[in-house]
Amino acid sequence: MLNSQRIFVEAISKYGAEHGIAVEIRAAGWLIVMQRGGTRHLAFGYDLGLNSAVAHRIANDKSATADVLTMSGVPCVPHALFLDPELNAYVPTQGSWQAMLTLLSQNPAGIAVKPNEGTSGKSVFLVSSAPGLELAVNRIFASHASLAISPYLEIEEEVRVVLLDDIPLLVYSKKRPSVIGDGKRSLLELALATLPADQRSAVLPEMFAELDRNALDAVVPEGARRVLNWRHNLESGARPLLLEHGEARDACVALAVRAAQAIGIRFASIDIVRVEGGWQVLEINSGVMTEALSKLHPELVHAAYRAALDKVFA
Ligand SMILES: Nc1ncnc2c1ncn2[C@@H]1O[C@H](COP(=O)(O)OP(=O)(O)O)[C@@H](O)[C@H]1O
Ligand SMILES: [Mg+2]
Numbered sequence: 280m281l282n283s284q285r286i287f288v289e290a291i292s293k294y295g296a297e298h299g300i301a302v303e304i305r306a307a308g309w310l311i312v313m314q315r316g317g318t319r320h321l322a323f324g325y326d327l328g329l330n331s332a333v334a335h336r337i338a339n340d341k342s343a344t345a346d347v348l349t350m351s352g353v354p355c356v357p358h359a360l361f362l363d364p365e366l367n368a369y370v371p372t373q374g375s376w377q378a379m380l381t382l383l384s385q386n387p388a389g390i391a392v393k394p395n396e397g398t399s400g401k402s403v404f405l406v407s408s409a410p411g412l413e414l415a416v417n418r419i420f421a422s423h424a425s426l427a428i429s430p431y432l433e434i435e436e437e438v439r440v441v442l443l444d445d446i447p448l449l450v451y452s453k454k455r456p457s458v459i460g461d462g463k464r465s466l467l468e469l470a471l472a473t474l475p476a477d478q479r480s481a482v483l484p485e486m487f488a489e490l491d492r493n494a495l496d497a498v499v500p501e502g503a504r505r506v507l508n509w510r511h512n513l514e515s516g517a518r519p520l521l522l523e524h525g526e527a528r529d530a531c532v533a534l535a536v537r538a539a540q541a542i543g544i545r546f547a548s549i550d551i552v553r554v555e556g557g558w559q560v561l562e563i564n565s566g567v568m569t570e571a572l573s574k575l576h577p578e579l580v581h582a583a584y585r586a587a588l589d590k591v592f593a
Pocket of ligand 2: 399400512550562
């Protein structure tokens, strides 16, 4: 079983034991058969079967999600869709390259280029030049059939809301790993000296992949804060921090509920970003992955899956 799937599988097994449900785990933990009396429910991947097929597909598609949210008046990060030229029959006759270059020139702060159906921050590139765009597009199309381009936004905070039928089960902020300069040590020296051991292997490889020698060796001015990864993915070393009750939490939950209703999804993780003080939806994940949070708050994660399973067996 993959490490990243353990808590989900563990939560289902525990629920089964408590409720007289036989749980059979197949396909290295990806397929779970739950049987109580004559009724059988299936779970696959991180999917408990609560979401409709179309809600699941739209959530998985960043550009379709942005389209539906925009149509519904829900503030969101725009995601323009481009298909791999291998799918030429479905691509506009003028091709995609010119339109991609236009997006680049319209966004002087850069653009985020990512697999349209990606997760976990894999192959998400920050691009600010035509050669950088060519490289990113090449890398994404090597293993994905489509990509999405958004304007690069200065994200002040990213919050995840896990919703079940419009009720928030988990609300947490994702804190990117960062260092504070001392006017003496370089970014790399500070990272090596201050990153907790359990974060190093997630953070350092991405720093080396993304920053050149000059950036790694530059001395960080005293008191200056530098994030070590521009992305908020927990898999890349960001840390979940539960959001206190208050204005920010209320705003995120309200926006998440509007987003979930717009695409008709019941159980989902909705990622919301604050840009220039305003909140907007970045993406919706129809699978609720909680590995990072479960290390800090296993009881909350179990309670969230328990609530979802109660709906499944209601
Ligand atoms: N347009 C953007 N501007 C700034 N940062 C972005 C943008 N899009 C994505 N990111 C950063 O990249 C991370 C991963 O992007 P996301 O769209 O969530 O893809 P994934 O499904 O791979 O997590 C986000 O958590 C965010 O930190
Ligand atoms: Mg994400």
